[in-house]
Amino acid sequence: MIVAPKRTEIHPKERRMILKHADDPNYDTSIDCYMRHGGYEVLKKALAMKPEEVQDHVMKAGIRGRGGAGFPAGMKWKFLDRKSGKPIYLICNADESEPGTFKDRQIMHKDPHQLVEGMMIAAWATNTAKAFIYIREEMPHGALILEQAIEEARAKGFVGDNIGGSGYSCDLIVHRGAAAYICGEETGLIESLEGKRAYPRIKPPYFPAALGLYMCPTIVNNVETLCHVKHAVDMGGDEYAKLGTPNNSGTRIWSLSGHVQRPGYYELENGKHTYGELIYDIGGGLKPGRSLLAVIPGGSSSKVWRAGDRFKGKNRDGSEYDWGIEDVPLNFDGPAAAGSMSGSGAVIVVDDSVDIVDVLANINAFYAHESCGQCTPCREGSLWMKKITSRMAAGQARVEDVDLLASIGDQIAGRTICAHGEACAWPTQSFVAKFRDKFIERAQRQAASGTGETRLI
Ligand SMILES: Cc1cc2nc3c(=O)[nH]c(=O)nc-3n(C[C@H](O)[C@H](O)[C@H](O)COP(=O)(O)O)c2cc1C
Numbered sequence: 198m199i200v201a202p203k204r205t206e207i208h209p210k211e212r213r214m215i216l217k218h219a220d221d222p223n224y225d226t227s228i229d230c231y232m233r234h235g236g237y238e239v240l241k242k243a244l245a246m247k248p249e250e251v252q253d254h255v256m257k258a259g260i261r262g263r264g265g266a267g268f269p270a271g272m273k274w275k276f277l278d279r280k281s282g283k284p285i286y287l288i289c290n291a292d293e294s295e296p297g298t299f300k301d302r303q304i305m306h307k308d309p310h311q312l313v314e315g316m317m318i319a320a321w322a323t324n325t326a327k328a329f330i331y332i333r334e335e336m337p338h339g340a341l342i343l344e345q346a347i348e349e350a351r352a353k354g355f356v357g358d359n360i361g362g363s364g365y366s367c368d369l370i371v372h373r374g375a376a377a378y379i380c381g382e383e384t385g386l387i388e389s390l391e392g393k394r395a396y397p398r399i400k401p402p403y404f405p406a407a408l409g410l411y412m413c414p415t416i417v418n419n420v421e422t423l424c425h426v427k428h429a430v431d432m433g434g435d436e437y438a439k440l441g442t443p444n445n446s447g448t449r450i451w452s453l454s455g456h457v458q459r460p461g462y463y464e465l466e467n468g469k470h471t472y473g474e475l476i477y478d479i480g481g482g483l484k485p486g487r488s489l490l491a492v493i494p495g496g497s498s499s500k501v502w503r504a505g506d507r508f509k510g511k512n513r514d515g516s517e518y519d520w521g522i523e524d525v526p527l528n529f530d531g532p533a534a535a536g537s538m539s540g541s542g543a544v545i546v547v548d549d550s551v552d553i554v555d556v557l558a559n560i561n562a563f564y565a566h567e568s569c570g571q572c573t574p575c576r577e578g579s580l581w582m583k584k585i586t587s588r589m590a591a592g593q594a595r596v597e598d599v600d601l602l603a604s605i606g607d608q609i610a611g612r613t614i615c616a617h618g619e620a621c622a623w624p625t626q627s628f629v630a631k632f633r634d635k636f637i638e639r640a641q642r643q644a645a646s647g648t649g650e651t652r653l654i
């Protein structure tokens with residue numbers, strides 16, 4: 198079976214908690230190995246507590262979702278509609294579909310029992326009747342590894358009937374996804390899990406905590422988030438909250454890619470480091486002779502930063518900040534304060550070896566392909582943006598394309614059923630706003646060299 202390769206060199210700035218054992222050459226995915234390292238002891242500890250106590254630890258720990266929106270997990274669990282009397286479902290979102298993101302697969306491929314344990318603790322805390330791992334179709338080995346781990350855990354009594362002799366029963370099922378980006382959006386995922394096309398549902402009323410899987414209360418959490426649940430209960434919520442920085446507790450796994458010398462996944466204490474440290478120190482900096490053009494700070498849907506950008510504003514305590522890209526704290530709130538988001542934790546570095554128009558053309562091709570087609574602004578707008586940037590990349594840029602692109606982007610964001618609308622609009626809106634001169638320059642250059650007619654392709 199092919200598994201993700203181990204990375205034995207751990208950067209000294211890393212604070213490995215979730216990936217503590219993952220890259221140890223002597224660590225494997227078997228339950229025996231996991232239990233030799235203390236595995237399933239935290240589940241036993243959780244089962245000895247009341248579900249409310251476990252929830253309390255997660256709340257106090259301040260775990261924020263690692264899937265994209267950074268919503269506090271404990272608060273999401275509190276929103277569960279318990280009065281309906283319907284069964285409660287727990288779904289682990291293992292779709293990992295945002296371009297640039299490759300952290301959840303490290304956990305699933307190298308330490309699957311950590312996820313299983315985190316899920317069973319979350320299941321106990323929320324009184325879940327049945328739990329699912331919805332894994333992306335393109336990760337077949339991850340699915341096999343997880344299935345094997347669940348079988349082993351079931352045989353030892355940690356999954357299934359009468360877990361750990363507690364009287365509580367909950368099965369855990371691996372479901373292979375439908376190989377589309379939109380299957381990662383939680384309501385699209387739920388539709389897909391129900392056996393239908395992954396058409397996202399409109400919120401309200403279809404908030405999963407009230408009307409989720411089979412119209413029952415449902416929690417959807419990311420792989421990394423659910424692993425943090427284990428550590429919050431192990432350490433105790435208050436102790437866990439001391440890791441990282443206020444409102445940004447714990448550690449976080451960043452996927453660093455693009456034009457850096459050492460791309461890879463790095464687990465760091467939240468907010469204790471900056472984008473500059475990640476790119477230049479941990480990531481080894483740019484390739485020789487190159488200079489920075491742009492940084493996409495949180496997955497391809499996040500708003501781009503241009504080299505030389507400055508971000509000014511007021512901190513919560515009233516003090517002022519004035520950051521360059523390299524000063525932005527690596528956490529949830531830092532990128533947001535700098536006009537973008539940490540999203541799925543995928544940092545994409547772009548140097549001056551590429552043309553920024555080509556970068557956007559590439560991103561737009563992806564989002565146009567992945568629109569589910571339910572909403573006109575997203576379906577049509579993403580396609581128009583793709584057509585325009587593809588035409589520009591093919592040598593037929595027009596100066597007026599810049600305003601046209603901006604106006605299409607402006608008419609998508611905020612006008613759709615799900616956040617794919619923003620995901621496809623934000624790159625265009627931000628690239629055009631930040632690199633207007635480069636887009637115009639390219640159009641003028643192409644016009645001057647007389648490169649053919651200007652038509653939509
Ligand atoms: C278009 C789109 C794609 C998404 N893809 C993923 C994904 O692949 N994995 C993921 O965990 N969350 C993804 N999300 C976010 C989920 O909808 C949801 O917020 C998340 O799974 C909740 O988990 P968390 O609170 O633990 O972060 C996506 C959202 C959108 C709008």
Ligand code: SF4
Pocket residue numbers: 379396397567568569570571572573575576613614615616617618
């Ligand atoms: S925003 Fe796009 S992906 Fe989301 S429901 Fe509408 S058409 Fe589908």
